[in-house]
Amino acid sequence: MPFSMRPLTGVTAFSALMMTTGVHANMGTIGNTYGLFPQDVATTQALSMFNQEVSATYYNPSRLVKDQRGELSTGLLQAEAKLEAAGPDRSGDLLSRTPTASLLLGLKTDLSKLTTFDHPMFLGVVIGVENYGFSLLEFQSETSEGGQFLEYDRQPLFVSVGGATELFRGFSGGLSARATLNNNATLTTTTDLAGNTQYESLNVQAEPALSFTLSNTLDLGEMFCPYYDCAVTGLEFAVAYQQRSYSRTKVEATTVIPGLIPASDPLNFTIQTYDSFQPTTITAGTQFDRGSIRIGATLEYQEWSTLEDQFSSDTIKDQAGAEFEDIMIPRLGAEYRFGESFSVLGGFSYRPTALKSTQTVDVNLFDTDRYVVGVGISAKVGKQMFLAHPLQIDLGYQRQELVDRDFTIVNSRPGTANNIEVTTGGSVDVFSGSISLKF
Numbered sequence: 045m046p047f048s049m050r051p052l053t054g055v056t057a058f059s060a061l062m063m064t065t066g067v068h069a070n071m072g073t074i075g076n077t078y079g080l081f082p083q084d085v086a087t088t089q090a091l092s093m094f095n096q097e098v099s100a101t102y103y104n105p106s107r108l109v110k111d112q113r114g115e116l117s118t119g120l121l122q123a124e125a126k127l128e129a130a131g132p133d134r135s136g137d138l139l140s141r142t143p144t145a146s147l148l149l150g151l152k153t154d155l156s157k158l159t160t161f162d163h164p165m166f167l168g169v170v171i172g173v174e175n176y177g178f179s180l181l182e183f184q185s186e187t188s189e190g191g192q193f194l195e196y197d198r199q200p201l202f203v204s205v206g207g208a209t210e211l212f213r214g215f216s217g218g219l220s221a222r223a224t225l226n227n228n229a230t231l232t233t234t235t236d237l238a239g240n241t242q243y244e245s246l247n248v249q250a251e252p253a254l255s256f257t258l259s260n261t262l263d264l265g266e267m268f269c270p271y272y273d274c275a276v277t278g279l280e281f282a283v284a285y286q287q288r289s290y291s292r293t294k295v296e297a298t299t300v301i302p303g304l305i306p307a308s309d310p311l312n313f314t315i316q317t318y319d320s321f322q323p324t325t326i327t328a329g330t331q332f333d334r335g336s337i338r339i340g341a342t343l344e345y346q347e348w349s350t351l352e353d354q355f356s357s358d359t360i361k362d363q364a365g366a367e368f369e370d371i372m373i374p375r376l377g378a379e380y381r382f383g384e385s386f387s388v389l390g391g392f393s394y395r396p397t398a399l400k401s402t403q404t405v406d407v408n409l410f411d412t413d414r415y416v417v418g419v420g421i422s423a424k425v426g427k428q429m430f431l432a433h434p435l436q437i438d439l440g441y442q443r444q445e446l447v448d449r450d451f452t453i454v455n456s457r458p459g460t461a462n463n464i465e466v467t468t469g470g471s472v473d474v475f476s477g478s479i480s481l482k483f
Contacts, residue, residue: 073202073289073322074121074146074172075102076346077195079418081119081148082440082476086420087391090377091340093282093329094261097480098150101168103327104284105206105218106259108152108166111482113433117150119478125196126473127446129410131453131466139191139410139468147173148478155207163209168220170204185293185317185360187406189460191453194399194411196472201225202320206257214267220257224291224320225250231297237304255289255322278333286325288350290318317361318354323347323398329375337380344373348398363456364404371396379422385434389420403452410468412449418442420476433482444472 079085080099084092092103096110098117122145129139149171156164186192206220232245265277295315300307329342348368355361377391392415399411420440446469453464 073320074123075202076322076325078121078123078442078474079440079476080121080170080172081117081150081478082420082438083389083422084440085121085442085474085476086389086418086438086440087340087377087379088375088393088416088418088442090329090342090375090391090393091331091338091379091389093284093327093342094280094331094333094338094340098152098168098170100208100218101150101152101170101206101220102204102222102257104259104261104282105168105220105257106208106216106261106284107282108168108206108208108218109164109210109216109261112154112164112166114154114483115150115152115480116483117148117478117480119148119150119438119476121146121148121474121476123196123472123474125193125470127193127196127410127468127470129191129451129466129468131464133461133464134190134466139470140193140196144196145175150480165209166207168204168206168208172202174201185319185358187360188408189453189455189457191408191410191451191466191468193468194409213270214263214265216261216263218257218259218261221254222257222289223252223254224289226253226292227294229293229295231295233298234300234302237301253289253292255287257284257286259284278331278335278338280331280333281329282331283328284326286322286327288322288324288347290321290354292316292318314359316357316359318358321351321354323350323370335381337378339378340376342375344375346371346373346398351398361407364407364409365401366404366407366409367400368398369400371398377418385424385426387422389418389422389440391418392416397449402450403454405454406456408451408453408455410449410451412468413447415445415447416442418474431481436480436482438476438478438480440474440476442472442474442476444474446470446472 079089098115100107124143127140128137130137151169153167154164155167203223208218210216228249230247233241234243235241261282264279298310298312300310305311324347327342327344331340347370349370351368355366373395375393379387379389381387395414397411397413422438424434424436426434448467448469450467455462
């Protein structure tokens, strides 16, 4: 009934405000959308499976054993997505141009000195926070009359912790856990028809949700000829399995309207929505490192079809009827070293869209194929004053070109645009920098 909509809207807005989990929708994470640290960004994640930096904790924790020194890293990543949707009812093509910025912190250390075993065991920790730490849990989930992209927006807090050890010469194993937050809120209130509330009770809880990454790395050179060069020196293979992960927010609200909705039979409703979905991913890759140059290639399988189950239980997006499909992402990267102190990196990848549907009722999701290229540099500054090892500075740039794709805007709300054809596309620029201390 019309008169019940106003207090209901007030309660919904009040609960969203009190939860302070903010909004900016995104079904991706910086780790698989852009890359974490500059070397991941520059090689479009093609060499991420073979990093000996702390970001290996996220992609391939078994690679933490490669460099037995400890590491302390801090990095900044900024991305600006220029997303377009051209249609006959639009005054311009630009749909969104909101930048996102993330602060990254990483720590790697050898834990073997904590035990009586004379066997290296490495721990890695990576933390990512949005807006330089000022927006830890910010995201948005909403319907959209004009359309919205499936990915590209703010990335909420995540923590990845992993460990690795060499199982036998040339073969290492690793396991890491990625933690996101599930938020639950319970709201009880009494309101009048004007939306004024009183006797409020609010309970908010956040609990961690864990997903795991299991990986192995095989170094044929280390296995068969560790003390001299041979035909397989520098040849490595790696495989990693990542469980799917996501953030969930659930609001359960109960309201009473004196004279209309009594306390004996209150109005109850629940809002549940998902964000930062990362599909189950299986990645296999190889690297050939000959000192001055190394090249690597990976093939990545992402199981996006399971996102349909998440949408069916999402009270904001369940009416969309969105269909997703699993995808394969090929990546190719290289690094050329100019001596021991300076190197340049580059990479290329092709990421097909996982969204099968070209119309999603009320939610109006967009997603397209994309070509990704990256370049970067890595420099080691000689020992400075009290530093035991050179300071490492990395810079990376990435460009993503979105392939044009047609969608149909479908809205069920009376008086809104309906069955409008739009053509989507755009580009994304990503900049990343980091400083690493070895110890």
